[in-house]
Amino acid sequence: MSLEYTADRAEVLVTNANTIAERVAALNPNARLVCVSKFKPASDIQALYDAGYRHFGENYVQELLEKSKVLPKDIQWHFIGGLQTNKTKDLAKNIDNLYAVETIDTEKKARKLNEVRVQSEKPLINVYIQVNTSGEDQKSGVSPDEVLQLAKVIVDECPKLHLEGLMTIGSIAQSTSSDENQDFKTLVQVSQKLEAELGTKLRLSMGMSSDFEEALRQGSSSVRVGSNIFGSRPIK
Numbered sequence: 001m002s003l004e005y006t007a008d009r010a011e012v013l014v015t016n017a018n019t020i021a022e023r024v025a026a027l028n029p030n031a032r033l034v035c036v037s038k039f040k041p042a043s044d045i046q047a048l049y050d051a052g053y054r055h056f057g058e059n060y061v062q063e064l065l066e067k068s069k070v071l072p073k074d075i076q077w078h079f080i081g082g083l084q085t086n087k088t089k090d091l092a093k094n095i096d097n098l099y100a101v102e103t104i105d106t107e108k109k110a111r112k113l114n115e116v117r118v119q120s121e122k123p124l125i126n127v128y129i130q131v132n133t134s135g136e137d138q139k140s141g142v143s144p145d146e147v148l149q150l151a152k153v154i155v156d157e158c159p160k161l162h163l164e165g166l167m168t169i170g171s172i173a174q175s176t177s178s179d180e181n182q183d184f185k186t187l188v189q190v191s192q193k194l195e196a197e198l199g200t201k202l203r204l205s206m207g208m209s210s211d212f213e214e215a216l217r218q219g220s221s222s223v224r225v226g227s228n229i230f231g232s233r234p235i236k
């Protein structure tokens with residue numbers, strides 16, 4: 001896996017990322033931009049790294065393992081893909097600089113991630129509970145009324161996990177409508193309730209290329225942007 005990039009490619013990537021970063025900062029100066037690099041070569045990530053970017057999101061455990069092996073060790077990796085319980089071990093054991101897993105949606109996955117991190121004596125991992133705010137059957141995530149129970153397991157029983165926030169992928173319909181996004185609104189409400197219960201502040205991971213500005217207007221503090229930075233992806 002080569003990390004060499006051309007000046008032309010770096011210019012495109014950095015210009016795109018800087019443009020997004022400015023738009024993010026204009027709406028919420030404290031928000032984080034996670035560059036979603038799935039299917040894109042490690043050299044693309046290296047180019048953005050050299051321009052100062054550190055937070056990157058990946059969807060597939062194998063792909064993340066391969067990239068994390070060759071790329072700088074101070075990259076803050078976010079795992080944002082569907083997590084299978086049987087892949088949890090690979091993810092937790094082999095990537096020291098795994099910053100966050102954003103797709104926790106069962107107690108079993110939380111406990112497993114914690115257990116592997118305890119056994120392997122690795123640093124703690126930030127986690128996000130993925131909430132199915134749209135109620136669509138095909139979407140992963142816990143329903144809003146199950147969030148508190150899962151949060152309590154993470155906070156009370158998983159010392160190697162830190163609950164950083166809640167994450168959602170809104171429905172396409174809400175993302176393309178010009179009105180307030182009801183899925184984002186739901187996440188904000190769930191989060192406010194949970195913050196009151198736990199007495200802590202939480203981050204909200206919501207918003208992608210098509211809707212990150214609306215997400216920020218509604219209170220997002222972490223946006224996951226892929227195609228606006230890297231260009232379109234091949235269909236795998």
Ligand SMILES: *Cc1c(COP(=O)(O)O)cnc(C)c1O
Nearest residue numbers: 036080208209210224225226227
């Ligand atoms: C792929 C992906 C993104 C980035 O999507 P873009 O539309 O390319 O910005 C964000 N979040 C998740 C969970 C993804 O799978």
